Amino acid sequence: MLFAPLRSLARPLCASALLLALLSGCASTGSHTPTTAQAAPPIQVKVFVAAMFEIGANTGDRAGEFQHWYERYFRNAQPIQVPGALGPVFCNADGVCGSVLGMGKVNASASIQAIVLNPQFNFDQAYYVISGVAGTPPSRGTIGDVTWGSWLVDYDLGHRWAPEEGQPGAPVFVPRKGYEDYRRFALNPALTQAAYAMTRAVPLQDSDSAQRYRMRYPDAAARKAPSVHVGTHMTGDTFFHGPGLSKEAQYIAKLYGADDYVATEMEAAAIALVLKRSHGTDRILSLRGSVNFDQGNPQETTQAHLDPKPGDTAGGFAETVANVVAVGGVFVDTVVKDWPQWKDGVPAQR
Structure with missing residues (x-):
C-alpha cells in the first residue's frame, strides 16, 4: 500500500506509462521509445524511357509515342505521381521506368527536372531513352526510319533575319555567343554505337500508303524501305519546314561540328541540358522514328505539304x-x- 504522497507522484508516472504503452506497446514506465515508420527506399532506375505525347489512353486505342512502351513494360505498374511533371511515372519490377513529358522544350524539360529530382527515384546509374517521332530530310531518310542521335543540336538558339535582308543565297543564321554549352550535345559515342550495333538489323514495319508516298520524291534515301540509322537530331520549338529551312538545319549542324542532320524534333536538346546538370550526358540516348519529310516534293509548295489534301x-x-x-x-x-x-557504364563491345 502506497502512502498518500507517493500516490500523488504515481499518477503522472502512470499517465506517462500509458502514453508510452499506446505508442510502443510498453505497459510500464521503462525506457522504451516509440518506433517510427521507415520511408520506402527510392526506386533504383536502370532505364528511363521519356516519351512526349500519347493519343488518348495508354493502351487499347490509337498509339502515340508512349503506348507501345506502356504495353511492353508497364501494364502492371501503378502510376507514381510527381509534382511538377506532366504525367505520372510508371516503373516495373526490373527497374525500367517511363513517363510522358509533354511536347516542346519547356514542357519536356520541366517534367524531366521534376522527375530526376524527386526522392522517390534513384537515377545514379540510369540510362535514358528519349523516344518519339520526328521529321527527316528526304536526302537523308524516309518514312518509318528509326534513328539513334549522335548529336543533339538546338535549332533555335541564335540570330536570324529575313532572307531579303542579307546576301542572296547566303545563310540567315549566326550562333548566339554565350550559348556554346547549351546549343549542342555530343552524346556518348560508345553508347550510341552499342545501341546501333544491337539494333541495326531489327525488322521494321512498313505500310502501303508510306510506300506509295515515298515515290513522290526523287531522292534515293526517301524511296528506300525503312531502316535504322545514326545522325544528328535537331531540336526546335519552331516547326521548321521546307527545303530552305532544311538546308539551314544542315548548315547549323555542320557549323557546330556535328554529324549530318537526320531528324527534326522538339525536345531532346532541352532534356539533355537538364540531365547534364544533374547526372551528365554519358547515359543519354535519343531515339526517333520518322513520320514525315521536312519538306514537300519538288512538285508541291511548302504550304501545300504542311496542309495536304x-x-x-x-x-x-x-x-x-x-x-x-x-x-x-x-x-x-x-x-x-x-x-x-x-x-557501371557501357561494356566493351566485341
Whole structure:
C-alpha cells in the first residue's frame, strides 16, 4: 500500500506509462521509445524511357509515342505521381521506368527536372531513352526510319533575319555567343554505337500508303524501305519546314561540328541540358522514328505539304511508333538482362 504522497507522484508516472504503452506497446514506465515508420527506399532506375505525347489512353486505342512502351513494360505498374511533371511515372519490377513529358522544350524539360529530382527515384546509374517521332530530310531518310542521335543540336538558339535582308543565297543564321554549352550535345559515342550495333538489323514495319508516298520524291534515301540509322537530331520549338529551312538545319549542324542532320524534333536538346546538370550526358540516348519529310516534293509548295489534301498524307505513323519501340526495346531488354555488365557504364563491345 502506497502512502498518500507517493500516490500523488504515481499518477503522472502512470499517465506517462500509458502514453508510452499506446505508442510502443510498453505497459510500464521503462525506457522504451516509440518506433517510427521507415520511408520506402527510392526506386533504383536502370532505364528511363521519356516519351512526349500519347493519343488518348495508354493502351487499347490509337498509339502515340508512349503506348507501345506502356504495353511492353508497364501494364502492371501503378502510376507514381510527381509534382511538377506532366504525367505520372510508371516503373516495373526490373527497374525500367517511363513517363510522358509533354511536347516542346519547356514542357519536356520541366517534367524531366521534376522527375530526376524527386526522392522517390534513384537515377545514379540510369540510362535514358528519349523516344518519339520526328521529321527527316528526304536526302537523308524516309518514312518509318528509326534513328539513334549522335548529336543533339538546338535549332533555335541564335540570330536570324529575313532572307531579303542579307546576301542572296547566303545563310540567315549566326550562333548566339554565350550559348556554346547549351546549343549542342555530343552524346556518348560508345553508347550510341552499342545501341546501333544491337539494333541495326531489327525488322521494321512498313505500310502501303508510306510506300506509295515515298515515290513522290526523287531522292534515293526517301524511296528506300525503312531502316535504322545514326545522325544528328535537331531540336526546335519552331516547326521548321521546307527545303530552305532544311538546308539551314544542315548548315547549323555542320557549323557546330556535328554529324549530318537526320531528324527534326522538339525536345531532346532541352532534356539533355537538364540531365547534364544533374547526372551528365554519358547515359543519354535519343531515339526517333520518322513520320514525315521536312519538306514537300519538288512538285508541291511548302504550304501545300504542311496542309495536304485528303488522301495526300504520308501514312506510316502507326508503323513508325511501333518501330521505335521494337528498336528501343532491344536496348532496354539488353541492359536489364545484362545489368551487372551495364550498371557501371557501357561494356566493351566485341
